[in-house]
Amino acid sequence: MKSVGVIVEYNPFHNGHLYHLKQSKRIAQAEVVVAVMSGNFLQRGEPAFVHKWSRTNMALKAGADVVIELPYMYAVQKAEFFAQGAVDLLSALQVDALCFGSESGDIHSFTHTYEWMKKHELTIQHTLKKEISLGVSYPEAMARAYKSLPDETNVLPLDKPNNILGYHYVKAALDKKHPIELHTIARSVADYHDEELPAQESIASATSIRKSIISGELASIQHYMPQSSYEELQHYLQSEGTFHTWENYYSLLRYRILTSSVEELRDIYECVEGLEYRLKKAASSALTFESFIEQLKTKRYTRTRLQRMLSHILLNVKKRDMDELLAPDSPPYLRILGMSQTGRTFLHQRKKKLTVPLLTKATGGASDNHPALVLDELAATVHQSVLSSPTPEYKRRIIIRD
Amino acid sequence: MKSVGVIVEYNPFHNGHLYHLKQSKRIAQAEVVVAVMSGNFLQRGEPAFVHKWSRTNMALKAGADVVIELPYMYAVQKAEFFAQGAVDLLSALQVDALCFGSESGDIHSFTHTYEWMKKHELTIQHTLKKEISLGVSYPEAMARAYKSLPDETNVLPLDKPNNILGYHYVKAALDKKHPIELHTIARSVADYHDEELPAQESIASATSIRKSIISGELASIQHYMPQSSYEELQHYLQSEGTFHTWENYYSLLRYRILTSSVEELRDIYECVEGLEYRLKKAASSALTFESFIEQLKTKRYTRTRLQRMLSHILLNVKKRDMDELLAPDSPPYLRILGMSQTGRTFLHQRKKKLTVPLLTKATGGASDNHPALVLDELAATVHQSVLSSPTPEYKRRIIIRD
Incomplete structure (x- = not known):
């Protein structure tokens, strides 16, 4: 069974994510989609709008086959560590391909940029360090480092959020020589930072979707996400009483x-x-x-x-x-949050060949839990603590979709 | 101007406190009543039902002339440290007398007990240590230590909360040879731990008063406190929206x-x-x-x-x-929360002779504040943090009653 990995946050799941999911499967000619998804805290340092179990539901209903939690130690990190953690998890599960969305949409520009950066690594590091010590922000320092170098034609300017992430996915895979096929698709329409819902399109940014929901207009975002995701959000609001910011x-x-x-x-x-x-x-x-x-x-x-x-x-x-936590070179475990029947078959096949433990039960605060897992449980407890009747993490069961 | 000190929590102020205040003034033949009052956290390890500014108002309106804050470091402590801190503050202000309420009501039984305890100190400490190491509670261990000693007639059994506190006030004053007159009055009627409002009396325990208020019956307690205290509670609920438990x-x-x-x-x-x-x-x-x-x-x-x-x-x-914080032998400062005109005259007289700084301004989180004051400000901030529009401690001004 050929598998493709996607690295996601689904905060919340919307039509842009659906497009990415379907295209990834098509381009990689895969039967199985494995989503590595941030838990209750996200890369931008925000609490997830709805908890990971709800987002796992959305992912499975929209076509993901396996949802693996990206542990807090990798999830709430700058692009470099976030990407390395996620790609290492996919590799640990021996997923065949990775497909990410990017502003560029051209995988060759990423691999070319990787080679070029490797060649000029020392000079770039030197310039970066100097500029940052002068108080320049990371993206701006990077731009300046570029301009000081030769052959920059065809090199991706790493000034767009998904190009930056994509570059780090590629780097994470190639640095460690992971045998994983690399694909990218151009992100359609919505800009990551858009705050307004677009009038004419069915794809809006997660930022604008969250903003609309918080201003009390849950119905206004129905058009921008699968019906199943919309119903999940409705259900969340009814049962939990709030979203999380x-x-x-x-x-x-x-x-x-x-x-x-x-x-x-x-x-x-x-x-x-x-x-x-x-x-x-x-x-x-x-x-x-x-x-x-x-x-x-x-x-x-x-x-x-x-x-x-x-x-x-x-x-x-x-x-x-x-x-x-970050010292070891490979992830300590693969924690499954949910799976489809296809996902179950796939995991059953992979199981025998894995060198990393596959966790299918939620944790229970046992003292012999891995510290990374203890941290994920703590993140869940604190995330849930603003609800009037929180469900303790140890009572959660892996979600299986028929 | 002759002054008498009282050591109080006023959580909230009620008729029993009023009786104690008036009797203390009468018995000590004093013109000025100085109340050393716990701040926002109390000796039993509870957040104050209303904050210290509101309780200062109650105290001043009921006849106290000076309200001094008992810092957190002394207030949230077992009887021994609580008493020593409070008596040291009164002594630092050169207050002439101390009058405390007790179940006993006889000051000679306290001084006698102090002398007897001093005589048998080593034996008592030894028995206490042994019993506590066996898992016996402090009061019970104390009772056992007593029984093992001769001449226990006329010795106060330290098994009632106000006798225990009273004993430690007396001990605190005599151990350090503070030149302060000692008086005690019998507490009338209400037992400290009573949870029910008494039907026939006008004096109820603070515990039963708080309990009635929390169950939503603010009006039911009007009978048990001065009108000014009742109005203060009404005002607190209106302006702050909640009491504190x-x-x-x-x-x-x-x-x-x-x-x-x-x-x-x-x-x-x-x-x-x-x-x-x-x-x-x-x-x-x-x-x-x-x-x-x-x-x-x-x-x-x-x-x-x-x-x-x-x-x-x-x-x-x-x-x-x-x-x-507890290492020095004397308090670091005297913080005034409020005063009457009489209190102002008294403080003006005392001012010149003090060896401890008199603080009449609230703190502002300045880095050179005494750590004990920083802790009191933190206690206030956390205590207030459950209110929707808390007033920062540094904006508080000493309360002056005309």
Whole structure:
């Protein structure tokens, strides 16, 4: 059974995702689609709009065959670590191909860029370091590094979010010589950062979809997602009573920052020296997450980077913990969140050949759980803690779709 | 101007407090009443039902002339440290007399007990240590220590809460040879732990008053407190929207326990070895504070002791921080929360002779604030954090009553 992997967040699942899923299967001529999906906290450092079990439902109903959780330690990371973790998981499951959406849409431009970057690696690193030390943001520093080099024709300018991610997928696969076919498809229409729903199209960005839902217009987004996803969102709102944004967690985050010493804040993963004082100052005056992050923002730190740091503060993830988690060269386990019947057959075939344990049960806080799993369970507990009747993670069962 | 000190919590102020206040003034023949009052967290390890500013209002309107905050480091402590801190504050202000309520009502029985205890100190300590190591609670161990000694006639059995506190006030004053007159008055009628409002009397316990208010019967308690206190409570509910019990803080406490490592919990003041695992277990399953503390309770640890530990967890007060705070032999400052015109004249007289700084402004989170003051400000911030529009502590001004 030929399989294709997709790396996703589905926050929430929409028509753009459906297009990507179908095209990936077609282009890779695959029978099985394996989705590696972020758990309850996402790459941009945000709590997932609906929890991972709900998003697994959406994925399965829309055609994914296997949903694997991208652990927090890889999910809430800059593109480089996010991509490496996800590609390593697909490789651990011996998935045959990877297909990602990109602004470029041309896989050769990615492999060419990879080779070119490898050739000029030292110079680029040097320029990057210099520019960043001058206070230039990462994307801007990258652009400057490019301009200083020869043969930049046909090299992808890594200034668009999905080209950046795509580049890192390709790099992750080629660096480790993973035997995985690489494909990309051009993302259609919606721009990742669009905040408005488009009037004429059936594809909108997840950002604009979340924004519309939060302003109380759940019905207005029906047009932009499969009916099954829409029903899942309706069901979520009815049963859980709320969707999840940073505002829901601000009282906890604020409390944590105000009751932590500056030394404790400094110990948190990605908390850069000096930021601990800004954090305390902003938390004492800001009463909403939006005003808090507005006070925190500087030219130097992007909102995304700050949000990732805030996720780590919320979950008390320390530098030394994360360093230990990321030290091994391969993922500690493959955690299945859900599968179709096709997915089940596929996993049954793969099972015998795996070198990484396949987890099909939710965790239960047992002391012998892998620390990465303990962190995922904690992320779920905190994510759920804003609901009036949360379901403990250990009571969750893998979702099987008939 | 002769002054008398009272050591209080006023949670909330009621007729029993009014009686104590008036009698103290009469018995000590004082013109000025100085109330040393716990801040936003109390000796039994509970958040104050209304914040300290509201309770200062009640105290001043009922006849107190000066209200001084008993800092968190002394307030949320077993009787011994609570009493020492409060008596040291009164002595630092050179208050002439102290009058406390007790079940006994006879000051000579307290001084006699103090002398007797001093004589038998080593034997008592030895028995106490032995019994406690066998898992016996502190009051029970104390009772056993008594029985093993001669001449126990006229010695107060320290098994009633206000006799225990009273004994420690007397001990605190005599141990340090503070030149302060000691008086006690018999507490009338209401038992400290009564949960029901009495039908025939106008004095009820603060516990029963809080209980009635929480069950939505604010009007039912009007009979048991001065009109001014009742109006203050009405105003609090209107302006702040809620009173404060542990349930209001359980989401923060639970979050803190679940996201702390066992090592971090072990570092907290009064967290006894082994309890960190019980804390994590109870927090993962309990969704209310009541069910949480029910799961936590053992024969060995009283609810009060556990609640004090939980306050320290909520505010992240570490063993080493508290040890440093308690190391000096005298209080670091006298913080005035409010005063009457008489109180103002009194403070003006005392001012010149003080060896301890008199703080008349609220703190502002300045980095040179005394750590004890920083802790009080944090206690206020966390206490207020459950309100929709909290007033930051640094905006508070000392209350002056005309």
